[in-house]
Amino acid sequence: MSRRTTALAIARALLQTPVDRFGMLERLPQCVRSSPAWNEDLVDSLLRSGLASDWSVPRLAHTLERDPIFVAAFEEPSGRRPVVHGWFMTQARTLADPPAALRAIERPMWPGVGSLAEGLGVSTAGLWRLTRSASWQRAAPLSQQHYRYELLPKRSGGWRLLEVPEPYLRALQRRVLDQLLAQVPPHEAACAYVRGRSVADHARAHAGQAVLLKFDLQDFFATVRASRVHATFAELGYPDAVARELMALCTTATPEPVLARLRSEGGLGWTQAMRLRDAHLPQGAPTSAALANLCAFRLDVRIAGLARALGARYTRYADDIVLSGDASLLRQADRIEAHIGGFALDEGFALNHRKTRRVTRARRQQVCNIVVNERPNLPRDEFDRLKAQLHRCATLGPSTQNRDGLPHWEQHLRGRVAWAQQLNPAKAQRLRRLLDQVDWTR
Secondary structure, three states: OOHHHHHHHHHHHHOOOOOOHHHHHHHHHHHEEOOHHHHHHHHHHHHHOOOHHHOOHHHHHHHHHHOHHHHHHHHOOOOOOOEEOOOOOOOOOOOOOOOHHHOOOOOOOOOOHHHHHHHHOOOHHHHHHHOOOHHHHHHOOHHHOOEEEEEEEOOOOOEEEEEEEOHHHHHHHHHHHHHOHHHOOOOOOEOOOOOOOOHHHHHHOOOOOOEEEEEEEOOHHHHOEHHHHHHHHHHOOOOHHHHHHHHHHHOEOOOHHHHHHHHHOOOOOHHHHHHHHOOEOOEOEOOHHHHHHHHOHHHHHHHHHHHHHHOOEEEEEOOEEEEEEOOHHHHOHHHHHHHHHHHHHHOOOOEOHHHOEEEEOOOOOEEOOEEOOOOOEOOHHHHHHHHHHHHHHHHHOHHHHOOOOOOOHHHHHHHHHHHHHHHOHHHHHHHHHHHHOOOOOO
16 A cells, blocks of 8 residues: 555544543544554654644545654655554544443543543553463463463362452552442342442351352352453453453463463363363452452342342352242252253353252351351351461460461461451450450460
């Protein structure tokens, strides 16, 4: 394509946004294939010309044809010509209205990729480096990845993969969480990772019920694919280009060497490997919990509707789904499991049927390791062990009981007592009296 035609294409693209640096940098990659560094050099050179107030498409094209950055790309032997791949005739996109129920939330004004980069405090080139494609993430050496990978053993066997973003990426994800995701309320049944709700609320909702039905969502974070995350940001009103950048910033595809190690250790099946190989929510990123809750909103709506029809209670703590109610739930348990399994598949999740439990009041009913037969409580054996441990700390000295060498032993014990008090303040008074007798200088 000739220099004149390329200049006209770029001029049309640049003038579809307000004439400012971020708006121009947002449009330029959608018009030509060129490096982010070249884009920034060209835009900065154009703005330094001081002619922006008089630009029209012909005038800007004329300015481009004489700009040293543009000319060098066509004339210097080492220059890499920009290749036009799109012509733009429409006005710049703005934020669309979100669903009526979400119109009261305060959304950051990110109508373009340039404004997104500015809002997150990073250059457009820096944002591009952090939002590389899933195919690049799978193949790039671990030294070039933006995540650290930690394998933690599960109590049930196998491994749990933590994908922890590097500090520079984590800082940007934290801004997305604080500025946007934290403002969007999840379903009222979601108790995990929600300000003002806790695992104690999850358990408390099911205390004193005749029957507990417990279900587990398999690979909760890895099951949330990038397409669902993109749809969530688009539903909040962001243009496609911005929704895609936010999606790429908050998802990752696990590199092949990490998958190979998981397979060789026997801790990863084929289905799990495929989930991790595709772009998904990383367990370890600050945005993942909020996004998982939002992506599970329709699932929560459907299960909550089923619970209402059954006269039952429903809450969810991350991947832990609990319904409770009268004895009729036990007679309908097979049908309920089939319904919830179908809902999960429709919404992109899957039940781990091996972890499904049906528990009547005649047995110990536990929700996330909290006994709920009558009211929320620590399991009796756990309470008795903690009580005995505190007694020995008071009589023999706390250092004699720190057999695992925990670095903050006092804070650890105080935290366990505080947790017991949150569940059952009256019963936990015995633990508090023992804790007050401990001489921490011994």
